[in-house]
Amino acid sequence: MSRIGYKVIELPAGVEVSQAGEVVTVKGPKGTLTRNIASDITMTVEGNEVKFTRPSDDYKMKALHGTTRANVNNMVEGFTNGLTKNLKLVGVGSRAQLQGKKLVLSVGYSHPVEFATPDNLTVEVHDKTHI
Template sequence: MSRIGYKEVVLPEGVEVKRDGNTVTVKGQKGELTREFSDQISMEVEGKTVKFDRPADDNKTKALHGTTRALFHNMVVGVTEGFKKELELQGVGYRAQMKGNKLVLNVGYSHPVEFIPEDGLKIEAPSATSIIVSGISKEEVGDFAARIRLTRAPEPYKGKGIRYVGEFVRRKEGKTGK
């Protein structure tokens, strides 16, 4: 059984937490994040530590307890350090490049695929076969990186496609003749 909800979140130097009912705003040197949490979980800010507590021990409340603490911790890490996802392109002729603030992908379609970053996200293409998505919201960074990956997900026969750095793609054997 996980007890992650009972772990205290220690606020680093320069991080401010404001509460307005169930809405919590975390402000740091990289930016500001706001999220609305469930009213079933109580939150106590004591100096530089934040504690979460649950009123009951039913399964839904237990799950919500750990989730609330993890989401808040991700907000704190986001406004202090930020998050990033790295993607790599594998395939002959597959390439990524930046045109202004747009990411342009050539991944085997008859047309280039363009991505415009949302507010708070930053996209880089340090080389023709690598992409870096960074920002302060873990949820938005992961979602945007997943959408880029879905443009051409890695296929199991030749391994071509867009994958996360370090992702293992299980290869399959092709058909054999008689």
């Protein structure tokens, strides 16, 4: 049995969570997100903690309990840490380098592959094989 629904979500500084009916709104330094949650799941915000409760131990309620908590937690995490992906290039001769705002990959083609990065995306190359 999953116990995800019972875990408390700790709200970092600058993040607010509010509920109006079935709509949960998360406001943070990176923007605002809204999401509909199941009407049977009760959300309570106490200080900097968010808790979820379910009305019964029915199979459907257990599933909605954990899913609702996970969705709201992902919204909070997105506002504090943002989305990060760490990539590792594996292979002989595979390497990456950053030229200004361009990511240049040497991944086995006869020519280097160049990607222009958007303004809202940050790319870091830690060494030749870790992006």
